[in-house]
Amino acid sequence: MSVPVINFRLRTENYKIPTLQGYITIYGEDAPKFSTQVKVLPGLHWNQDKQRFTNKSDLAAANNAILDEIRVKLANTFVYMSRLELIINCRTLKAEFLKVWRPDRKRLTLLELYEDFYQVQLERRSTGEIEQKTLDKYQYCKDHLKNFIKTNYKAGDMDIYMVDAVFGYQFFDYLSKGKPDSICSQGTAKRYLSYINSSLQLGIINRKIKENHLKGVKPKVKGQRSKKVIIKESQQLEIFRLQNLSMTEQHVADITTFLFYTAFDHCDYLDFSQTEHIKVVDNQRVIQKIRYKERKKDDPMVVTILINDILDNILKRYPVFPIYPDQTVRRVYKNLCSRIGIINFKDYTLKKIRKSGSSFYRNNGVDPKTVSESILGHTTMRMSEIHYLVTEPETLVKESIHLLARE
Numbered sequence: 001m002s003v004p005v006i007n008f009r010l011r012t013e014n015y016k017i018p019t020l021q022g023y024i025t026i027y028g029e030d031a032p033k034f035s036t037q038v039k040v041l042p043g044l045h046w047n048q049d050k051q052r053f054t055n056k057s058d059l060a061a062a063n064n065a066i067l068d069e070i071r072v073k074l075a076n077t078f079v080y081m082s083r084l085e086l087i088i089n090c091r092t093l094k095a096e097f098l099k100v101w102r103p104d105r106k107r108l109t110l111l112e113l114y115e116d117f118y119q120v121q122l123e124r125r126s127t128g129e130i131e132q133k134t135l136d137k138y139q140y141c142k143d144h145l146k147n148f149i150k151t152n153y154k155a156g157d158m159d160i161y162m163v164d165a166v167f168g169y170q171f172f173d174y175l176s177k178g179k180p181d182s183i184c185s186q187g188t189a190k191r192y193l194s195y196i197n198s199s200l201q202l203g204i205i206n207r208k209i210k211e212n213h214l215k216g217v218k219p220k221v222k223g224q225r226s227k228k229v230i231i232k233e234s235q236q237l238e239i240f241r242l243q244n245l246s247m248t249e250q251h252v253a254d255i256t257t258f259l260f261y262t263a264f265d266h267c268d269y270l271d272f273s274q275t276e277h278i279k280v281v282d283n284q285r286v287i288q289k290i291r292y293k294e295r296k297k298d299d300p301m302v303v304t305i306l307i308n309d310i311l312d313n314i315l316k317r318y319p320v321f322p323i324y325p326d327q328t329v330r331r332v333y334k335n336l337c338s339r340i341g342i343i344n345f346k347d348y349t350l351k352k353i354r355k356s357g358s359s360f361y362r363n364n365g366v367d368p369k370t371v372s373e374s375i376l377g378h379t380t381m382r383m384s385e386i387h388y389l390v391t392e393p394e395t396l397v398k399e400s401i402h403l404l405a406r407e
Helices: 058-083 090-101 109-125 134-155 165-176 185-205 233-240 246-261 266-270 309-317 326-339 352-362 366-375 381-388 393-403
Strands: 003-013 019-026 034-039 278-281 284-290 302-306
Touching: 003 034, 003 058, 003 134, 019 090, 019 266, 034 058, 058 090, 109 134, 109 185, 134 185, 165 185, 233 246, 233 326, 233 352, 246 266, 246 309, 246 326, 246 352, 284 309, 326 352, 326 381, 352 366, 352 381
Parallel strands: none
Antiparallel strands: 003 019, 019 034, 278 284, 284 302
16 A cells, blocks of 8 residues: 655745745655745754754754654544545545644635635626626536535535646546536536636635646547538428417427528527617618627627518517527427427527528528628638538539539
8 A cells, every 4th residue: 555755845935934845745646735834944954855954953853843743644644544445645635634734724615716706707797797698607617516526525615725737637527528428518618617717716816825726727629520400491481380389389480480581699589679670771671780799899790681571471470579598499499390300300409590591591692701791790701611601412503503514
């Protein structure tokens, strides 16, 4: 059985009196340092090789006694954890040891720091700076963090000095690489890790902690190819014309058809107003609207969508659209997709409707650049080409028919 080893080293900060720092090593791993509070005053001589004060004085003897006490308590802590069959590594051993070595020390925990960070987000929500949907993500992160600490460390919270790079990568793997099913995607796991990182940075600003060991944690996220699954206009109109629907199903069928022809996001539909956003351009009624995600920019993109007969029918039916959360619209829409015989209906999300709408305009003769700038509201073509515009085989044949005769 490996036994823990502790080494002491001098540390000087800003020309202050040097103090001894303790470094615990076990199983080849080093725990983050901690201060022994033993000061090397002028006249004392510290021998690094012997790990002792070599002066023959009462102060040197007292300091050596403190270091011996640290070694004994570390060994006793290791035996205690072994008998209880607790998880032993450099971080957990250091945490248990410091509880014995500094019993009167106020413990600063990770969840306390995250709670301070969460309170800041609550204030931002109250001022309208962020949406409720964004605030929910911070809450989800807190819930996942609690479950991770409970699962991996068998505790309700953990001391902040146990949070290091290893903790960050373990949290990322816990969320994104669980078996048989992961809790969330790697991109979402990386975002939650950034929330924890931000909470530690806030702790530094508030002078509760001195350093952030998660700052350099940058897990690699495998690039996932965007599934260019689109719903065709004929399929969307089949949903639009379904009979014997409940009130909610009828509303969702109409709302998703509106989203299809406008290529709007769900937040744009919530922000839509007929009196404010319907204009007349060149004797034609159009929808002109700043995209909701662009509303706070100095020079926001304005999208322009021609109102066809289907859109006109929907707008006459709903002077004011009924409000449904995106989870309800998504769930009911997948049910409607399965009802018309779509096999992979689980792939049809609200974002897929936006992609399908933009592809509808692309495949019906509208210039891709116009679709990108004036309908999708993108500043560059690259985003539209990679993730949104899907060229159907019929469009490819129609656009390349002039190459048929080559003699």
